[in-house]
Amino acid sequence: MNLFENIRLALEGLRANKMRALLTMLGIIIGIASVMAISTLGSAMTGSVSSTMDKIGGKNIMVSLTPKNYDTQSTLQPEDYITQEELDGFKETHADQIKAISLSTGMGSGQLNSGYIHKDVSITGASTDYSLVNNVNMVQGRFISNRDMESSRNVIIIDTTLRNKMVGINGDPIGMDVSVETKTTTETYTIIGVYEKLVIDNPLFNMGDDTRVECFIPITTAMSLNSGSAATPPGYENFTIMATADTDSASFAAITKDYFSKKMGALSDYTVDVQSMEAMVSEATTMLSTLSLGISVIAGISLLVGGIGVMNIMLVSVTERTKEIGIRKALGARNSAIRSQFIIEAIIICLIGGLIGVALGAGLGSLGSTLLKFPTTPPLVPMIIALCFSMAIGVFFGYYPANKAAKLNPIDALRYE
Amino acid sequence: MKGIVKTYYLGTPNELEILHGIDLDVYDGEFLSIVGASGSGKSTLMNILGALDRPTSGRFFLDHLPMEDVKDEGLSKIRNKKIGFVFQNFNLIPRSSALSNVALPMLYGGKSRSERNLRAKELLKLVGMEDRSHHRPNELSGGQKQRVAIARSMANDPAIILADEPTGALDTHTGRMVMDIFHRLHQEQGKTIILITHNNELALETQRTIKLLDGAIIENRMNGKNQLEGCYESF
Numbered sequence: 001m002n003l004f005e006n007i008r009l010a011l012e013g014l015r016a017n018k019m020r021a022l023l024t025m026l027g028i029i030i031g032i033a034s035v036m037a038i039s040t041l042g043s044a045m046t047g048s049v050s051s052t053m054d055k056i057g058g059k060n061i062m063v064s065l066t067p068k069n070y071d072t073q074s075t076l077q078p079e080d081y082i083t084q085e086e087l088d089g090f091k092e093t094h095a096d097q098i099k100a101i102s103l104s105t106g107m108g109s110g111q112l113n114s115g116y117i118h119k120d121v122s123i124t125g126a127s128t129d130y131s132l133v134n135n136v137n138m139v140q141g142r143f144i145s146n147r148d149m150e151s152s153r154n155v156i157i158i159d160t161t162l163r164n165k166m167v168g169i170n171g172d173p174i175g176m177d178v179s180v181e182t183k184t185t186t187e188t189y190t191i192i193g194v195y196e197k198l199v200i201d202n203p204l205f206n207m208g209d210d211t212r213v214e215c216f217i218p219i220t221t222a223m224s225l226n227s228g229s230a231a232t233p234p235g236y237e238n239f240t241i242m243a244t245a246d247t248d249s250a251s252f253a254a255i256t257k258d259y260f261s262k263k264m265g266a267l268s269d270y271t272v273d274v275q276s277m278e279a280m281v282s283e284a285t286t287m288l289s290t291l292s293l294g295i296s297v298i299a300g301i302s303l304l305v306g307g308i309g310v311m312n313i314m315l316v317s318v319t320e321r322t323k324e325i326g327i328r329k330a331l332g333a334r335n336s337a338i339r340s341q342f343i344i345e346a347i348i349i350c351l352i353g354g355l356i357g358v359a360l361g362a363g364l365g366s367l368g369s370t371l372l373k374f375p376t377t378p379p380l381v382p383m384i385i386a387l388c389f390s391m392a393i394g395v396f397f398g399y400y401p402a403n404k405a406a407k408l409n410p411i412d413a414l415r416y417e
Numbered sequence: 418m419k420g421i422v423k424t425y426y427l428g429t430p431n432e433l434e435i436l437h438g439i440d441l442d443v444y445d446g447e448f449l450s451i452v453g454a455s456g457s458g459k460s461t462l463m464n465i466l467g468a469l470d471r472p473t474s475g476r477f478f479l480d481h482l483p484m485e486d487v488k489d490e491g492l493s494k495i496r497n498k499k500i501g502f503v504f505q506n507f508n509l510i511p512r513s514s515a516l517s518n519v520a521l522p523m524l525y526g527g528k529s530r531s532e533r534n535l536r537a538k539e540l541l542k543l544v545g546m547e548d549r550s551h552h553r554p555n556e557l558s559g560g561q562k563q564r565v566a567i568a569r570s571m572a573n574d575p576a577i578i579l580a581d582e583p584t585g586a587l588d589t590h591t592g593r594m595v596m597d598i599f600h601r602l603h604q605e606q607g608k609t610i611i612l613i614t615h616n617n618e619l620a621l622e623t624q625r626t627i628k629l630l631d632g633a634i635i636e637n638r639m640n641g642k643n644q645l646e647g648c649y650e651s652f
Contacts (some may be wrong), residue, residue: 005524327508328525330496
């Protein structure tokens with residue numbers, strides 16, 4: 001009695017009872033489909049998170065001064081600010097861990113005017129390393145240089161959409177003068193570069209629909225403008241450190257916090273807040289895997305219930321086919337032949353259910369990952385595991401009914417009506 | 418098969434004795450009939466003869482082989498190779514075609530698929546059912562079903578054919594046809610045939626008749642040569 005014959009017999013049996021077979025498979029289908037969908041979505045999400053992180057800088061450590069208590073009106077004292085000297089000192093101490101330090105300060109929104117073009121823009125003061133740390137992709141001209149910083153030049157970097165509006169896709173705006181009108185000032189800047197806006201097309205990282213064009217000016221220029229008539233602030237409130245590739249950003253974040261916390265007086269209303277991108281990613285990944293685990297447990301329960309359903313239908317089938325079993329035994333079928341016939345039938349039910357489930361789950365998962373804007377091919381390993389698992393369910397829940405069939409007394413079975 | 422000698426008592430757990438010590442020899446190539454009223458123990462005797470059941474006590478030799486020494490798996494093998502069953506209610510597998518039904522014992526006998534199909538076709542031809550080989554049992558008449566069943570009993574070329582009321586569910590005409598097939602198998606292929614029936618006329622066609630009453634043999638009669646010859650002439 002070979003395997004192939006048993007499979008043929010099982011398929012024959014299933015064909016005779018299509019509806020029943022499908023209903024029996026349902027539990028397995030749902031269970032396997034949800035496991036597959038989750039693992040496909042999970043891999044899509046993980047891939048999506050890490051690729052986005054690569055884009056915005058996976059090795060970045062964000063440092064900012066934050067109030068200890070948000071309820072009270074607290075203001076930064078001049079001595080709280082982190083000075084350029086302190087930054088330089090830190091960079092020197094940890095030269096082999098720091099790739100770059102980026103400084104930036106928001107100047108709020110304004111209107112950029114160039115000839116008949118008027119466009120709402122937001123102005124960011126940035127340091128030389130900003131483009132490296134934040135992946136600013138320059139397409140024309142250059143980013144802010146050290147000399148621009150030192151002499152607080154009135155230069156500006158615009159983005160491609162603004163360039164297209166001003167001079168067309170193939171135009172060259174470098175050297176053109178534009179005026180920018182903010183609430184407090186109106187300044188004239190010379191365009192030195194054009195960058196392409198980084199598109200983070202990922203619903204998991206919805207940064208808000210900011211349709212305004214961001215333009216960069218040297219941070220030194222920005223700070224002198226910001227302060228208006230008052231003195232220029234003696235340092236920075238926040239900055240971003242880009243660690244080198246082989247630095248453990250979690251421990252380096254701690255070192256950074258220690259270093260800058262020391263300078264903050266105990267009496268200060270402010271504290272140093274340090275966040276590493278890697279820590280945020282691993283937090284998100286942990287959350288995702290916890291979610292996957294939860295859904296897998298539910299899927300496991302569904303598989304258990306499905307397996308019990310298979311066992312139930314196999315018991316019914318054994319009872320229904322008692323006479324057939326008797327005939328087979330009279331014709332010389334050994335107990336083992338009867339047992340393998342029924343076990344294989346159970347395996348086939350579960351395997352077909354598993355196949356449908358895998359197809360359904362992979363389809364749903366792919367659809368979901370496409371909606372997440374991160375299309376993924378369903379992972380192969382969970383697919384194979386799912387199919388093996390469904391076959392194991394067939395063996396486990398098919399054994400008892402099959403054994404019952406195998407142990408039937410041929411005479412009683414033949415007499416059964 | 419040289420001889421079966423057996424004496425046995427069959428009891429159920431509440432000690433209902435159905436066969437009270439039966440001694441019987443069946444010879445190779447014999448056409449034997451067993452008659453008796455219902456409840457006389459015919460079927461029980463057949464189950465033991467067919468290696469479906471074991472006697473509670475007593476000994477049963479098949480081909481000199483003491484059956485009490487044979488394990489269950491061995492009994493399956495004996496049923497498969499040495500015995501062909503023909504039942505009153507045909508006992509064909511309803512989902513399978515006539516051809517698959519005939520091929521089934523060969524499947525359990527470990528024959529290859531092509532071998533099975535070839536032999537099954539031959540056997541269906543032998544019983545005149547070759548043009549119905551792909552029909553399912555519910556598409557066949559009673560006589561046709563029984564012919565398929567006989568073809569199936571011949572699948573592994575067994576020494577003995579055990580027929581339990583093979584004509585019981587058939588009308589006279591088709592019953593006649595089935596009996597003719599048995600005679601042919603006996604004559605042409607030298608099969609040992611044990612026919613269980615309560616029809617005395619059919620029993621008279623066989624070489625020897627055993628009559629059972631309440632679990633005991635009350636008559637063991639050789640049937641007259643004339644009658645046998647007469648019946649041979651009829652087909």
